[in-house]
Amino acid sequence: MEEERQQQPLKENTVIVLHDALVVTMDSQNRVYRNGAVVVRGDTIVAVGQSEDIISQFSSLSPHLINLHGQFLLPGLINTHVHTSQQLARGIADDVDLLTWLHDRIWPYESNMTEEDSYISTLLCGIELIRSGVTCFAEAGGQHVSGMARAVERLGIRACLTQSVMDAGEGLPASWANRSVEECIQSQKDLYKKHHNTADGRIRIWFGLRQIMNSTDHLLTETRDAAKELNTGIHMHVAEIPYENKHVVERRGVDHGTVTYLEKIKLLQSNLLAAHTVWVDENEVGLLSKSGVKVSHCPAAAMHMLGFAPIREMIDAGVCVSLGTDGAPSNNRMSIVDEMYLASLINKGREVFKKGTTDPTVLPAETVLEMATINGAKSVLWDKEIGSLEVGKKADMIVVNPYSWSMMPVHDCISSLVYCMRTENITSLMCNGHWIMVDKKILTLNEEEVMIMAKNASHDLLKRAGIRVPSRMHFL
Numbered sequence: 001m002e003e004e005r006q007q008q009p010l011k012e013n014t015v016i017v018l019h020d021a022l023v024v025t026m027d028s029q030n031r032v033y034r035n036g037a038v039v040v041r042g043d044t045i046v047a048v049g050q051s052e053d054i055i056s057q058f059s060s061l062s063p064h065l066i067n068l069h070g071q072f073l074l075p076g077l078i079n080t081h082v083h084t085s086q087q088l089a090r091g092i093a094d095d096v097d098l099l100t101w102l103h104d105r106i107w108p109y110e111s112n113m114t115e116e117d118s119y120i121s122t123l124l125c126g127i128e129l130i131r132s133g134v135t136c137f138a139e140a141g142g143q144h145v146s147g148m149a150r151a152v153e154r155l156g157i158r159a160c161l162t163q164s165v166m167d168a169g170e171g172l173p174a175s176w177a178n179r180s181v182e183e184c185i186q187s188q189k190d191l192y193k194k195h196h197n198t199a200d201g202r203i204r205i206w207f208g209l210r211q212i213m214n215s216t217d218h219l220l221t222e223t224r225d226a227a228k229e230l231n232t233g234i235h236m237h238v239a240e241i242p243y244e245n246k247h248v249v250e251r252r253g254v255d256h257g258t259v260t261y262l263e264k265i266k267l268l269q270s271n272l273l274a275a276h277t278v279w280v281d282e283n284e285v286g287l288l289s290k291s292g293v294k295v296s297h298c299p300a301a302a303m304h305m306l307g308f309a310p311i312r313e314m315i316d317a318g319v320c321v322s323l324g325t326d327g328a329p330s331n332n333r334m335s336i337v338d339e340m341y342l343a344s345l346i347n348k349g350r351e352v353f354k355k356g357t358t359d360p361t362v363l364p365a366e367t368v369l370e371m372a373t374i375n376g377a378k379s380v381l382w383d384k385e386i387g388s389l390e391v392g393k394k395a396d397m398i399v400v401n402p403y404s405w406s407m408m409p410v411h412d413c414i415s416s417l418v419y420c421m422r423t424e425n426i427t428s429l430m431c432n433g434h435w436i437m438v439d440k441k442i443l444t445l446n447e448e449e450v451m452i453m454a455k456n457a458s459h460d461l462l463k464r465a466g467i468r469v470p471s472r473m474h475f476l
């Protein structure tokens with residue numbers, strides 16, 4: 001069966017019926033079919049239901065039948081905050097303080113990247129994304145969008161690509177510090193014109209704001225207006241550290257941090273994807289909810305460098321919260337599967353820290369699964385087409401094999417997906433109706449080739465940027 005999927009490219013109008021699966025739809029009624037089937041024609045889901053009904057309904061069309069033998073079928077997972085450009089920087093800034101992280105490692109690294117580096121970095125990152133079940137991601141803002149777009153085209157998954165944009169701040173590399181607001185906006189409009197809706201509609205272009213301390217007011221408001229004009233999203237790091245809020249209070253005349261200021265300049269809108277959003281008070285949670293801002297919660301990066309975001313309060317207030325990995329230098333693992341597990345744990349742990357007592361009911365598995373699927377789709381403004389297995393949506397889905405040491409026995413399949421599943425349990429992945437990974441083999445590229453390219457490119461890049469990672473032990 002697996003060989004068939006790899007070796008026989010399907011004709012455009014072939015009907016594929018994936019059956020005998022536990023189908024977790026993530027639709028608005030939270031339907032799960034114990035013995036379900038999903039029918040795909042072209043790039044679209046045309047039916048979802050009980051296996052028996054579906055097979056008899058579609059038998060006259062001679063469908064391509066794929067028996068999943070009780071494996072789980074889910075919507076593709078969505079990573080709403082990932083720095084694909086930083087994949088070649090994995091391990092260059094572990095266990096260092098934030099200023100060293102930024103000024104001595106990450107900025108020199110990113111400012112020395114070539115277009116080819118961005119391409120290779122995104123390919124490498126993409127392999128990890130695909131292996132962790134991701135069919136769509138939101139780039140957090142990186143270098144050379146054209147390199148990222150080339151890689152996404154080849155990888156076969158979906159992405160909202162964003163350029164890293166800054167026009168102010170201390171310690172910026174010279175090549176970034178001299179950009180005018182007009183240049184920042186125009187270059188993004190050019191990228192939009194060139195790449196938006198390319199790769200069979202899999203690529204969308206967003207506007208980027210790295211963070212408020214690196215943005216003038218002029219840049220913030222021009223970005224707000226340009227995104228509105230092109231009807232696209234804005235991706236921005238928001239309220240990451242206490243110093244950021246202090247900086248905003250001191251220089252921008254508001255009584256609390258970034259969220260309060262963004263409300264004042266009308267940047268808090270439903271097309272804003274706010275990453276991290278850790279240091280927000282009760283009033284600001286209300287502002288996020290009222291304005292329909294989407295929040296990307298990145299649990300590993302939070303524990304690594306930032307702090308505990310009030311996710312429970314945001315969800316209670318109706319904020320759409322999704323999940324992100326952040327970049328390799330602040331997380332190391334680009335696995336949304338790990339983030340699902342961590343999201344539940346960090347927020348349970350935060351209750352103890354906050355209230356002095358435990359509450360294991362916080363962020364239950366079904367909520368975490370929503371964050372990684374349908375909320376992810378809402379966060380990237382793509383929920384009419386992806387995020388759940390429903391008729392009319394794009395065929396983005398993953399097959400999970402629970403028959404292994406990590407998941408057996410399965411008494412509660414939803415909790416098992418969040419607390420037990422490892423990336424190794426994800427065996428196949430389809431995006432836009434095409435198989436991208438089958439039986440753990442990625443079909444769209446040669447992984448070994450990418451590893452060699454990545455090793456060489458990262459070595460040259462660190463040398464060019466003058467970055468030296470200190471030895472921790474006595475190497476002989």
Ligand SMILES: [Zn+2]
Pocket residue numbers: 081083140237275326327
């Ligand atoms: Zn980030």
